[in-house]
Amino acid sequence: MSQTTRPPKPDTIYFFGTCLIDLIYPKAGVSAVQLLQREGVKVIYPQGQTCCGQPAWNSGYRDEARKVARTQIQLFPKTIPIVIPSGSCAGMMKTHYPELFKAEADESEALKVANRVYELTEFLIDVLQVDFTDLGEPIAVAVHTSCSARREMGVADKIEHLLGQLANVEVKQQAYKAECCGFGGTFAVKEPEISAAMVADKTMHIRATGAAQLVSQDCGCLMNISGAFAYQAQHEGKAAPKAQHIAEFLWERTNPSPTLPLSRKGDTPPLTRGGREGLNTSAEVQP
Amino acid sequence: MTTEFRVDVAKALGKTEVRAHFRKAMDTLMTNRRNQFPDDAALQALRTQAQAIRANALSKLPELLEQLETNLTKNGVQVHWAETTDEANEIVLGIMQKHNAKSIIKGKSMVSEEMGLNHFLEERGIEALESDLGEFIIQLDGETPSHIIMPAIHKSKEQISTLFHEKFPDIPYTENVDELTVSARRILRDKFYAAPVGLSGVNFAVAETGTLCLVENEGNGRMSTTIPPVHIAVTGIEKVVEKLSDIPPLLSILPRSATGQPITTYFNMISRPRKADEKDGPTEVHLVLLDNGRSRIYSDPELLATLRCIRCGACINHCPVYVRIGGHSYGTVYPGPIGTILEPQKSGLSVHGELIQASSLCGACGEVCPVRIPIPNIINRLRHDSVRKDTDNTPTQDAGTRRKPLEAAIWQAWSFSASHPTLYNFGGKTATQLRGLIPHNLGAWTSVRSAPQLAEQTLHQQLKALGVDHE
Numbered sequence: 077m078s079q080t081t082r083p084p085k086p087d088t089i090y091f092f093g094t095c096l097i098d099l100i101y102p103k104a105g106v107s108a109v110q111l112l113q114r115e116g117v118k119v120i121y122p123q124g125q126t127c128c129g130q131p132a133w134n135s136g137y138r139d140e141a142r143k144v145a146r147t148q149i150q151l152f153p154k155t156i157p158i159v160i161p162s163g164s165c166a167g168m169m170k171t172h173y174p175e176l177f178k179a180e181a182d183e184s185e186a187l188k189v190a191n192r193v194y195e196l197t198e199f200l201i202d203v204l205q206v207d208f209t210d211l212g213e214p215i216a217v218a219v220h221t222s223c224s225a226r227r228e229m230g231v232a233d234k235i236e237h238l239l240g241q242l243a244n245v246e247v248k249q250q251a252y253k254a255e256c257c258g259f260g261g262t263f264a265v266k267e268p269e270i271s272a273a274m275v276a277d278k279t280m281h282i283r284a285t286g287a288a289q290l291v292s293q294d295c296g297c298l299m300n301i302s303g304a305f306a307y308q309a310q311h312e313g314k315a316a317p318k319a320q321h322i323a324e325f326l327w328e329r330t331n332p333s334p335t336l337p338l339s340r341k342g343d344t345p346p347l348t349r350g351g352r353e354g355l356n357t358s359a360e361v362q363p
Numbered sequence: 364m365t366t367e368f369r370v371d372v373a374k375a376l377g378k379t380e381v382r383a384h385f386r387k388a389m390d391t392l393m394t395n396r397r398n399q400f401p402d403d404a405a406l407q408a409l410r411t412q413a414q415a416i417r418a419n420a421l422s423k424l425p426e427l428l429e430q431l432e433t434n435l436t437k438n439g440v441q442v443h444w445a446e447t448t449d450e451a452n453e454i455v456l457g458i459m460q461k462h463n464a465k466s467i468i469k470g471k472s473m474v475s476e477e478m479g480l481n482h483f484l485e486e487r488g489i490e491a492l493e494s495d496l497g498e499f500i501i502q503l504d505g506e507t508p509s510h511i512i513m514p515a516i517h518k519s520k521e522q523i524s525t526l527f528h529e530k531f532p533d534i535p536y537t538e539n540v541d542e543l544t545v546s547a548r549r550i551l552r553d554k555f556y557a558a559p560v561g562l563s564g565v566n567f568a569v570a571e572t573g574t575l576c577l578v579e580n581e582g583n584g585r586m587s588t589t590i591p592p593v594h595i596a597v598t599g600i601e602k603v604v605e606k607l608s609d610i611p612p613l614l615s616i617l618p619r620s621a622t623g624q625p626i627t628t629y630f631n632m633i634s635r636p637r638k639a640d641e642k643d644g645p646t647e648v649h650l651v652l653l654d655n656g657r658s659r660i661y662s663d664p665e666l667l668a669t670l671r672c673i674r675c676g677a678c679i680n681h682c683p684v685y686v687r688i689g690g691h692s693y694g695t696v697y698p699g700p701i702g703t704i705l706e707p708q709k710s711g712l713s714v715h716g717e718l719i720q721a722s723s724l725c726g727a728c729g730e731v732c733p734v735r736i737p738i739p740n741i742i743n744r745l746r747h748d749s750v751r752k753d754t755d756n757t758p759t760q761d762a763g764t765r766r767k768p769l770e771a772a773i774w775q776a777w778s779f780s781a782s783h784p785t786l787y788n789f790g791g792k793t794a795t796q797l798r799g800l801i802p803h804n805l806g807a808w809t810s811v812r813s814a815p816q817l818a819e820q821t822l823h824q825q826l827k828a829l830g831v832d833h834e
Contacts, residue, residue, distance in 0.1 A: 256683045
């Protein structure tokens with residue numbers, strides 16, 4: 077995105093955490109919120125959020141998906157960006173809500189939501205223009221970009237752009253990098269043999285790079301790939317690279333005290349980093 | 364559920380040597396294509412142009428088909444309409460009987476595969492001989508194509524050589540591909556001269572001029588359409604384009620998308636039978652226009668995009684599912700992503716409806732399609748058609764028949780819960796508290812993966828505790 081088309085940096089954003097992060101990978105969600113807050117952005121996390129509706133949408137159950145999506149589009153009344161730490165769920169809201177709500181009474185409401193959706197890494201780079209300083213030890217990582225981040229959201233280059241700011245991180249390139257990991261939501265369950273063959277190849281190629289760690293912007297892919305790594309470690313004695321959501325990885329490497337909790341109401345802003353001062357994490361913070 | 368498809372898939376996945384062969388072949392095709400489009404902006408512009416040409420033709424399809432018929436007839440080409448493959452077969456048979464022809468030599472035609480023409484004619488004592496090298500090979504082995512443009516892509520040169528030696532003992536076993544090709548050419552050359560009828564497909568039919576365009580690499584298409592005294596072309600009704608000037612962009616993007624060739628080796632434009640003062644060419648030319656479900660697809664504004672296809676096979680070459688299971692596992696004439704959307708629409712969801720699950724919706728197909736068919740969206744739509752209740756709102760045959768009570772109940776329960784946040788959050792909280800009870804065996808998922816572990820606390824709980832605003 078060129079400088080001129082960059083949207084202005086907002087004071088406040090909505091955060092949609094996704095159901096998978098909610099239940100299985102909340103640390104990725106917390107890290108994403110911390111990254112956003114550190115850039116001086118106030119984060120609103122509507123507690124009414126559940127799921128974007130994608131599982132039902134991709135299974136053909138459109139009425140059921142719409143019913144859920146309808147409750148979600150009401151959670152974002154302010155005209156501020158909606159940031160989602162997943163290419164897949166962002167793609168659902170941005171590209172498929174317009175289809176799901178086509179000719180429905182609340183179509184324009186859905187479009188208003190769709191038009192404000194950003195995938196997290198896209199938002200960090202294109203809108204917040206983050207500039208990270210690496211505080212971690214040297215490490216080699218492999219990047220898996222989800223198909224939805226790559227093809228629906230068009231943000232395939234963002235993770236490596238972010239990692240490029242980290243002096244001690246070397247990105248290893250695996251063979252067949254752009255190929256699907258075989259997750260595909262219900263595909264993994266409905267076509268388990270094909271899905272298994274795909275993830276077997278994916279893990280083999282990642283392992284072959286020698287990277288100690290895998291990062292991705294999508295927890296669906298991570299659940300698939302890391303699940304296969306863990307299984308192969310247990311049953312086949314193979315090395316299991318650590319798999320992490322990009323938000324968690326970035327937060328750990330750029331925060332002087334990664335375990336520091338998020339700001340609470342009444343706390344002073346917790347974090348200051350070289351070159352930036354007084355990062356206000358919330359408008360509610362009382363000095 | 365173990366279906367025929369799943370059994371075939373499991374078998375195909377177990378053949379590691381064939382899989383490695385497919386992978387290598389598809390890698391080459393993908394690399395070749397990539398090399399043909401070094402400038403992405405130019406590629407996207409050409410795709411947009413090709414899409415517009417095909418979409419324009421489809422928007423005027425009935426008129427263009429009439430115009431095509433008028434112009435072809437004016438030129439002396441006999442036009443036949445077939446609603447079903449049975450009708451199309453009967454038309455071909457009728458022409459052959461009129462000429463008392465006992466054999467037919469065929470250029471490559473996927474529509475003739477769709478018709479099951481070879482089998483149909485053989486049952487009636489007529490020899491149908493494939494002259495495309497790939498088709499010739501699989502015909503020798505009694506197989507069907509595993510790819511729409513490279514029908515014998517599943518075979519290694521060693522297998523082909525063994526097959527040739529077995530069927531033609533005077534051909535020695537050789538791993539030299541050129542020698543094998545020369546042998547096949549020698550066998551076929553005589554057949555071209557002897558055949559009373561030649562058959563071909565059609566890549567583009569130009570309405571404005573009444574021209575049948577045929578793209579091919581081996582020259583067998585030209586031989587099949589010029590040497591025998593009678594030429595029968597078979598094609599789907601969607602292959603028409605409006606103007607002759609529509610051809611160059613399509614001809615530019617087709618071979619580059621398909622095999623990664625800069626241009627096709629042969630391009631044939633057929634407009635009429637031999638004129639009185641001409642020395643060669645067939646004296647009789649027929650065109651059979653086949654519907655076989657295409658009108659039904661045409662009647663839906665979303666599904667219509669399926670008919671833009673120019674049969675390049677790029678979606679197949681780039682499909683992570685196809686590369687692993689190969690073409691035959693699909694059990695259809697057209698395999699891969701295009702087959703996944705076309706076959707269930709042609710024959711109904713109860714026949715090939717299972718295929719629409721065989722996609723991770725990764726989008727690689729849609730990304731390379733030269734006419735921008737939104738293949739993943741159409742798969743999604745067909746999944747909807749397969750379980751929808753308002754079946755009158757879609758032309759897809761057997762809509763709603765794959766709706767299973769248990770699955771539907773699960774989605775309804777999920778939908779109820781996920782549209783009631785209090786209930787959902789309570790459920791999430793409870794699930795995390797009971798996470799120790801989650802079984803380690805989650806069926807198919809855990810056959811190659813460890814079970815995912817639920818977090819100690821949901822993100823909702825954690826962000827609430829951390830004081831993140833909720834409105």
